[in-house]
Amino acid sequence: MTEETKIVSVERVVAAPAEAIFELIADPAQQPRWDGNDNLAEAAPGQRVRAVGDVFVMTNTGDRVRENRIVEFEEGRRIAWMPNPPGEPAPGHLWRWELEPQEGGTLVRHTYDWSGLTDESRFDRARQFTADALRASVDRLAELAEREAA
Template sequence: MSAYLVSETRTIAAPAQQLFDIVADPGRHPEIDGSGSVRAVRGGGPQRLSLGAKFGMDMHLGANYKIENTVVEFEEGRQLAWRHFNGHVWRYTFTPVDGGTEVTEQWDARPLPIWNRVGLQLTRFPTRNRRGIEKTLDRLAEIATGSHPA
């Protein structure tokens, strides 16, 4: 696996469509985000993501900033991915299995130019993203199974 592709998988005891619907709602991203960087959805975007949809987020990573994302992969109930201006792709896949759904979240920086990828390694971004992804999948499981306070 590439140092520029961080991928984690969990089996969650919930239907794939239910999990997909949570991730496809940008208003829920601050709730499921395990990195602590997603603060709020920005107004004017869609309530549900679809291919080509653009949605903005208020973020915090050392400082407050705003980011706009574009949905670049969309298969209803199965896969959803978005990219922001720098080219990173955040991808979720949902695969039904016995007892629930196998959910994979990926942070994919492989499309970035080499100079940008080197900077990511120097700042340990892939390692930090892995911890955030693990926490995000834990939160998604808690929300979907009802063990998370609403």
């Protein structure tokens, strides 16, 4: 039996500046526009993330509300958060975006890490976030950022 991969990551170069791409990620109200998993329904405006420890609230499809605590942050370059149901501890999974400016665009890396997830009842849902699912978000983000940068 092989060890299950609990860290999934995809990357691609996007023909847009890192700052413009980062704005689409760090403003939760923008996230449903590029969510390739069709998992995010809405987030109230005015929650733009600025530092580790910030929390934004997102409503997922199915009306599930999630608080998302920022655990990594470097303006314009890196952002990661751990979601949890309101008032409950984070179950242990993490979403990360890393941006590296390059000539002609930005290398965008998107990672879903569920290696810290301990509640086995959440494993089936976590397994749905495959490389293809993450790539769909990166591709939608790229399309949006490139169109807005043009």
